[in-house]
Amino acid sequence: MASFTLHGIPVSRGIAIGRAHLLTPAALDVKHYLVPEEQVEAEVKRLQDAIAEVHRNLQELWTDLPKDAPTELGAFIDVHALILSDPMISEAPLDIIRSRHYNAEWALVTQIDELSSQFDEIEDPYLRERKHDIQQVAERVLKVLMGTALSVPPVLAGDEGYAPQMVVVAHDISPADMLAFRDRSFIGFVTDVGGQNSHTAIVARSLDIPASVGMSQASRLIEQDDWVIVDGDAGVVICNPSPLVMEQYRARQLALVKARKRLLKLKKTPAVTKDGTAIKLMANIELPDDCPHALDAGATGIGLFRSEFLFMGRGAHALRVPDEEEQFEQYKRAVVAMKGRPVTIRTLDVGADKPLDPTEHTALNPALGLRAIRYCLAEPQLFLTQLRAILRASAFGKVRILFPMLAHAFEIDQTLNILEQAKAQLREQNVKFDEQVEVGAMIEIPAAALALPMFVRRMDFLSIGTNDLIQYTLAIDRVDYEVAHLYDPLHPAVLQLIGMTIAAGQKAGIDVAVCGEMAGDIKLTRLLLGMGLREFSMHPAQLLSVKQEILNADLAQIAPRMRRIMRSMEPAEILEAVEQLQLN
Structure with a gap:
């Protein structure tokens, strides 16, 4: 069979070598093992x-x-x-x-x-x-x-005699569908559509599985059981490689495994810069089962628990909504698993490329429609149920509640009022919870970053969701691979908004974290440190690499270079300056 190479968008680092498994929409409805x-x-x-x-x-x-x-x-x-x-x-x-x-x-x-x-x-x-x-x-x-x-129990990846060796090839894969593949015999993902920061890409990174998206014709050109190499670092897929190319990539794959083993030695090393500045390194998770991975990576807590994944992929259940007891048990599992470390639970963030029910009619532009906190405020009983479940879990460890997509003062006040209702209902029932539970807001809309005083007056902490902040600042649908090349975390407008948010938090004396994909990008670690960031939250698989960058960073040397970066409005100049930060 002829060998050919496809070029797409790299979304999850590493190399996967295996047989292609073409996934059709019908196939997503059944189990694969x-x-x-x-x-x-x-x-x-x-x-x-x-x-x-x-x-x-x-x-x-x-x-x-x-x-x-x-x-x-x-x-x-x-x-x-x-x-x-x-x-x-x-x-x-x-x-x-x-x-x-x-x-x-x-x-x-x-x-x-x-x-x-x-x-x-x-x-x-x-x-x-x-x-x-x-x-x-x-x-x-x-x-x-x-x-x-x-x-009939599925065979999990790693079961004796069955080394996982299949690469999923599909036109598109939803986040819920990708989660259905966790712990199964799949080692890589290739899709025709998608962008660097689509939620599908984010889940691939959280599963620590090499993936490339935006391949356009991959699902048509690649055939069932073809040998496939996924180079997640370059966004390249090689189909039916020659023996020489296969040998080269197997050698690279082995080198990556050895490098990861070396990083494991940093697990118990405190995240402190060369000049003695302590940095908090937190983990992003989708489900409570991810907590052991966070602990294995040395995370000091959970900076983002994406609670919507408890609601998604629930088959044909009526409203696809877990009840209060089910939610409470899941949140409690995460809190107990983290053994006293803080767990930040983001309230339901559905809409855009994470619909609660994919069969329902969607808005013309769902990214700008009824999603995240807007959806929750429109469904107050659903919101109250989730808040009660989170509050109940707070009796078992340190819990922080994070509200997504806030932009207006009345939204903040409405949200806090519903939280007070949930607390009052629990008090009436004599149910224990943390009365001092901290609440925070995600800064992911430019309007929020430009109106920070109304947030710092009402919130205990802030968390910058860089994925959506970049999307909304640059007017780019991050799920649309046709404009994915315009997605730029180093755009001067994006840097200004992030810098303003960190500075506002420092002035008000409240914590500011970055929980978007920028937090796990080692090319941007020193940039964020120079901007004053002291709390990073990322996928567990990225944590040790970021820690290595922090250990090698000297804030005294970074600070003067930051002034040049923050003053510049020229992309090429900013990119060059950021690359220079990595050299020392």
Whole structure:
């Protein structure tokens, strides 16, 4: 097979080498995992039993048809029974289970996708539409399988004899879908669309999995089971590489593993600059299960718990909203896991590329619509439920509450009033919580950065969400790969807004953190230190690299260079000055 290279946007560092797994939208609805050799025949039987049960169901439908039923109904059932008996449905997926060790649902969807693509090439419109009959039959089998699938445990990445070696290739992958792949046998992600700071990219970094996005035609050009190299540092994907290229990348991969092992020695080293300035290094997490990774990286706390991931990817549940008890248990798990270290929980931040229900109608421009705190204020009962759950968790350790996307004084006051309602309700029920729980605001809208006095008067701390701050300052949809090249954290306007926020916090005597992607970018660590930042929050996988930068930084040398950077309005001049900061 011919080798070719695709260039996209690097979003998660590292190198992944494995077989391509093409992911279609239909495939996202089922579980994907590898079956151990000794369980293959049991998995084959599970699919055979499901097909047999659908056969019985169809026969019962045919038998129970009323005598006056239209003849088309009987014919419809007969067609579905014939399709189900066809070897392409009843036998081919079994071969996939035996040869690739796919679980039954995955094998069936893989085969159906292949058949559907063949039908798409048929010129006759009537025959072409028959693919829907095939898909309907498959849906029947999948429903039976999914009813029994919970009893079959997935093989987790790293299980003995099954080194993960598959790279997901898709047109797009939502954050919730990406989270569904955690702890499974996948080592890299490639998508046609997406930008450096889309939430999909952020989740890839949090999972510490190499990924490249904005590849345009990757899902069309790369074929199932092709050998793929994902160079997450360069945003390059090499398909069917030559033996020489494969050898070179395996050597680079080994060197990266060794470098990471060296960084582990810094885990217990305090984050202090050369001139003795202590820096707080916190972790960003999506779920409580991420806390052990944060501790392993030496985080001094959780600077951002993205609570919306508890609400997303909840299947067909009515409102896809966990109740107060479920939320409380999850927040409590995180708080207890961090063993007294602070846990900053951001309230529900949905909208834009993180819809609570992806099937619902979305606004023309969701990034500017009803999202984050606006959504919560529009749904006060949902908001109250979450606040009560967070407050209850505060009885088990240090909790801070962070509110996203605030821009107006009345929004701040409304938010704080609802928080007081939640506290009052808990007091009435004699439920314990931290009466002195700290509250903070995310500074991610230019209007907020330009109106800081109204924030510092009302809040205990601030956290700069650089991802959205850059997006809104530069009028760039960070999910749109066609304008992703305009996303620039070093734009002078962005630097001015960040600098103003840090300075305002210092003047008011309140903590200011950066929890966006800039915090984990080692090329920007010294820049942020020079701007006065003393609290960074990032993905656990980035923490030790940032700590190494901090240990090598001398603020006395950085300070005079910062004046030149902050005065400059020329991008090339700023970039050169930032690069110079890295040299000493």
